[in-house]
Amino acid sequence: MGNVNVTVNGIEVSVPDNYTAMLAARQAGVEIPSLCFLKDVNEIGACRVCVVEADIKGVPMRNLPASCILQVAEGMNIRTNTAKVRKAVKTNVELILANHNRECLTCKRNQNCELQSLCDELGIDQVRFQGEKRKPTIDNLSHSIIRDASKCILCGRCISTCRDVQGIGVLDFTHRGFQTEVAPAFDFSMRDVDCVYCGQCIEACPVAALTERQYIxxxxxxxxxxxxxxxxxxxxxxxxxxxxxxxxxxxxxxxxxxxxxxxxxxxxxxxxxxxxxxxxxxxxxxxxxxxxxxxxxxxxxxxxxxxxxxxxxxxxxxxxxxxxxxxxxxxxxxxxxxxxxxxxxxxxxxxxxxxxxxxxxxxxxxxxxxxxxxxxxxxxxxxxxxxxxxxxxxxxxxxxxxxxxxxxxxxxxxxxxxxxxxxxxxxxxxxxxxxxxxxxxxxxxxxxxxxxxxxxxxxxxxxxxxxxxxxxxxxxxxxxxxxxxxxxxxxxxxxxxxxxxxxxxxxxxxxxxxxxxxxxxxxxxxxxxxxxxxxxxxxxxxxxxxxxxxxxxxxxxxxxxxxxxxxxxxxxxxxxxxxxxxxxxxxxxxx
Amino acid sequence: MPEDPEVNQNRFGTGVGNNTQRRLGNVNDQSKCACSCGCITAEDPRFAELKSYIDSLNQEQGITMPVLQEAQRSFGYLPLEVQKFISENTGVPLAEIYGVATFYSQFAIEPKGRHHIGVCMGTACYVKGSQKVLDKLVEELKVKVGCTTSDGKFTLEATRCLGCCGLAPCIMIDDDVFGKLDDVSRIPDILGKYE
The missing domain is CATH 3.40.50.1780 (Rossmann fold)
Known part of the structure; x- marks a missing residue:
């Protein structure tokens, strides 16, 4: 494993060649926002919140690559704070908000929500896209875990955690398009599936789609x-x-x-x-x-x-x-x-x-x-x-x-x-x-x-x-x-x-x-x-x-x-x- | 005001959630378990055939699709028992199998009717009034689009262009094409030809 020289927002750093652009930026003192990314667990470049502009030795990369899965290369020049990047990231988050159940004030993850923090950091002051929303459906039949699909942003962090870290795979993306829902097979309740209720999915969830059943x-x-x-x-x-x-x-x-x-x-x-x-x-x-x-x-x-x-x-x-x-x-x-x-x-x-x-x-x-x-x-x-x-x-x-x-x-x-x-x-x-x-x-x-x-x-x-x-x-x-x-x-x-x-x-x-x-x-x-x-x-x-x-x-x-x-x-x-x-x-x- | 949450509603078996309602909104006989317990038993010889098919594939990544296709061909649909069997014999989590099965329209979770009706919704047919054809079929069969009649005879679907625009508006039942259906009163007779 060697090192490569990359530039992040004009700052030159030398990083291991297996680093992603996101980690290289971190080393350069630049934090790149992320949502679906969960280190070593869910690195799939799905949410497009961590996109950057990049070129390698002056040759621009197509579109805006997701920095969480973009491996660094010698001479890579990464820019995270351009008008183009800011606009793309903001739009991507706004699109996530469009069908998200935005009842933040009464949400269990109020003040402890990665999506909420992102909106704050990105200065999102209005929801431009108004359309059909996911219905609030709640599965609270198990003694341990409550699932509310209307809060889910389809980041897949729970899926990767359950399937890859725990080796079980209770949850997955089901159906398609607007109907896509992270759920157990056949819409079974969490009560009736091979869930061990370890709650690692709750730890992974950036929002309140998965929470514990409370007895406060x-x-x-x-x-x-x-x-x-x-x-x-x-x-x-x-x-x-x-x-x-x-x-x-x-x-x-x-x-x-x-x-x-x-x-x-x-x-x-x-x-x-x-x-x-x-x-x-x-x-x-x-x-x-x-x-x-x-x-x-x-x-x-x-x-x-x-x-x-x-x-x-x-x-x-x-x-x-x-x-x-x-x-x-x-x-x-x-x-x-x-x-x-x-x-x-x-x-x-x-x-x-x-x-x-x-x-x-x-x-x-x-x-x-x-x-x-x-x-x-x-x-x-x-x-x-x-x-x-x-x-x-x-x-x-x-x-x-x-x-x-x-x-x-x-x-x-x-x-x-x-x-x-x-x-x-x-x-x-x-x-x-x-x-x-x-x-x-x-x-x-x-x-x-x-x-x-x-x-x-x-x-x-x-x-x-x-x-x-x-x-x-x-x-x-x-x-x-x-x-x-x-x-x-x-x-x-x-x-x-x-x-x-x-x-x-x-x-x-x-x-x-x-x-x-x-x-x-x-x-x-x-x-x-x-x-x-x-x-x-x-x-x-x-x-x-x-x-x-x-x-x-x-x-x-x-x-x-x-x-x-x-x-x-x-x-x-x-x-x-x-x-x-x-x-x-x-x-x-x-x- | 946000809608009232639906708590554990629309449960199918023990299933919950938006998609259950979507999937089952059309099932006339709600009392019947839609996972088809009893319809396909563990002794069904098709399970042994499916097992030898799975064994014939190398246990490598990416076998979910061919196995689901084989099961769809063999059983005609992919109920809970079949998906559980595939999960147990491939080691792929059931949720992942269900995810694939619900993503691709080539897979069916509920049994299909003996006859498949496809109503062309391509541009030419649509302009020539295929919506009326579809509405008439919904009325005659008392079934929603995408669903199967309670007697298991017909499955009604809207399709893309069937490629015979000269016959617009047209439908296909199994391999037969029926064209120039401007007069929807012909439809009951056409349906009557099928057992």
Missing amino acids: DEVFEAIEDPEKFVVVQTAPAVRASLGEEFGMPVGTRVTGKMVAALRRLGFDKVFDTNFSADLTILEEGTELLNRVTTGGVLPMITSCSPGWIRFCEMKYPEFLPNLSTCKSPQQMFGAILKTYYAQKMGIDPKKIVSVSVMPCTSKKTEANRPEMEVDGLRDVDYSLTTRELGDMIKRARIRFANLPDETADSILGEYTGAGVIFGATGGVMEAALRTVADILTGKDLKDIEYNAVRGLDGVKEASVVLPIDGKDTEIKVAIAHGTANAAKVLDAVKAGEKDYHFIEVMACPGGCVHGGGQSIVSAQVRLDVNPKANRAAALYAEDEACVKRKSHDNEEVKALYNEFLGKPNSHLSHKLLHTHYAPRKVYECQA
């Missing part, structure tokens, strides 16, 4: 009801993204302010899902040891990610026996809240409203799975996203940046560093290894940072030698994030090419830190910032700052076992904290 009003109502005891848990990854809702840099760690904000919102108790992440490690680690020593089904695969569970149920049902029977930390928390905690505090569990804040849209569907209850009480009543919590804080007019740092309540709020890193890919594996290694060696090991399982490689492998029944045994593990990577690992296992003891799978690329419920980072910002890496760094920093970094050192979890559950994988644990899975059929006609 229900939660506010519960808080205001004096009869209800409303308890909130927050997932590890939320603290690494919530600040972005208030303009903080991507990956700012706001644990203390988040707790303070939740108290001010009026939750009766503010707990932490990290607590039940630690609990998960004890249950799942014990399950792994049992499977290894008693010849159980291996490889065992983690079950924290509901998107992954749904993916496995739909696409790889032959691996269902491999899934850990552990409920996810969200569900474990809810089950403990309405049993152990209610008993201990003398609260009628029927009066408890269990709210979770998750980086995830799939958690909403998980919370609604019929089996996720104990004695008729739902483990989790409402699952909110990071974005919804941000909206609640804004509605309550809490000045987030000015909040003091507070800590979660006892007795379901203590957590270790192992619980925190659940939010990053490889984190569950690392947390499990910290505990399993201590149990098997009988020592308090100091070397607890497993760097091989960290980072953003799609599939990671590692092995550790641990004594099992007095014999040194090599434990082989793999980590996959994003369902496409999960499929790769499962295919390799199925073909007999790979042989593991334990596999961690997270449905979202990067793990929960980049979940579909996190704050949305625009395509332009993503050119400079990697939200996966920044937010993971925030979690690893919190882990390092923790005095206790192993799940089995969590005193509140220990107390839970001593006073209530007995020991990991006990009969009561199985009743409350474990679950089962079943193959799932989709695209079934329900006439």
Whole structure:
């Protein structure tokens, strides 16, 4: 790979020869507007918002090429700010507006919409083209994702994300011409298709065509009801993204302010899902040891990610026996809240409203799975996203940046560093290894940072030698994030090419830190910032700052076992904290 | 004022959205599942034929079109079961297959009638009154343009120039041309010739 010399608006720069004109311009300090472009995901030159004038060594290029797919060449002269370019870009955006449902004031993405920002930046002060508009049609049948085709601008970012990044392909362009609609096959509802509700499409959507189903009003109502005891848990990854809702840099760690904000919102108790992440490690680690020593089904695969569970149920049902029977930390928390905690505090569990804040849209569907209850009480009543919590804080007019740092309540709020890193890919594996290694060696090991399982490689492998029944045994593990990577690992296992003891799978690329419920980072910002890496760094920093970094050192979890559950994988644990899975059929006609 | 949103309206099976209404606005028997459950069963030998056709192609990119064309030829239309079968056997997502099938007019999602009526809307026929011909057919067949009669006998379509402007206004039924239809009262007799 060599470098080439190009000129952007008269500024000469030397850039790698595989750069696009858009990236070269960026290096020259020039930002080119874009809409359908999403780095490494959707580079199709469809929206024509990023067009430029260009010539190569004085020979002009035909028409106005789209800079997002225009590869640079030696002597290329790129002009982004000519009258011709300005007029073309403005017209192209005006044409998009012509049939767009422009109800910005009442739109969920108001102030957080790439199309709206473009109109502002381009100085569009009137809509010149008036014609037929798309009818507002809303599909809100799924528990997680709402689709409104009237907001869609047909950029295709969701399509590329679902098909190429996640390897599923729920959405595509259907029909043609004015009738073109990004939709599932046969106009099925998102409820009835092979969607895992990871919400990566929501993260990719520049407008409000895809949004999460919200439960903000229900939660506010519960808080205001004096009869209800409303308890909130927050997932590890939320603290690494919530600040972005208030303009903080991507990956700012706001644990203390988040707790303070939740108290001010009026939750009766503010707990932490990290607590039940630690609990998960004890249950799942014990399950792994049992499977290894008693010849159980291996490889065992983690079950924290509901998107992954749904993916496995739909696409790889032959691996269902491999899934850990552990409920996810969200569900474990809810089950403990309405049993152990209610008993201990003398609260009628029927009066408890269990709210979770998750980086995830799939958690909403998980919370609604019929089996996720104990004695008729739902483990989790409402699952909110990071974005919804941000909206609640804004509605309550809490000045987030000015909040003091507070800590979660006892007795379901203590957590270790192992619980925190659940939010990053490889984190569950690392947390499990910290505990399993201590149990098997009988020592308090100091070397607890497993760097091989960290980072953003799609599939990671590692092995550790641990004594099992007095014999040194090599434990082989793999980590996959994003369902496409999960499929790769499962295919390799199925073909007999790979042989593991334990596999961690997270449905979202990067793990929960980049979940579909996190704050949305625009395509332009993503050119400079990697939200996966920044937010993971925030979690690893919190882990390092923790005095206790192993799940089995969590005193509140220990107390839970001593006073209530007995020991990991006990009969009561199985009743409350474990679950089962079943193959799932989709695209079934329900006439 | 914006229109009231249509929430989960016009559901077909579980389908939602603008296009469902467009596609199904004409189906007389709304109670019948338009994905044709029961019409084509999994045991249908045409599935095995389609499978061997797919296997005969190299599993490379770009096989969607030939496979859909073969299925269209074999089944006559591309209902949910057929598209699901293609998706499962090619690895191409169902949404992508549906996208292709709804983009090209050569593919049909609903069954076509036994006889295809094409009404020429080319310039010459139009000037000579083909709109009246079309209106008469709509009235006689009680069906919208682009749709199939409830008895499955006729599919009515408006077409571009059929290339016999000297006979304007004209229509084609299957391979037969009927010209100089200025007198639309001839139409019921013409239709009566078809079973």
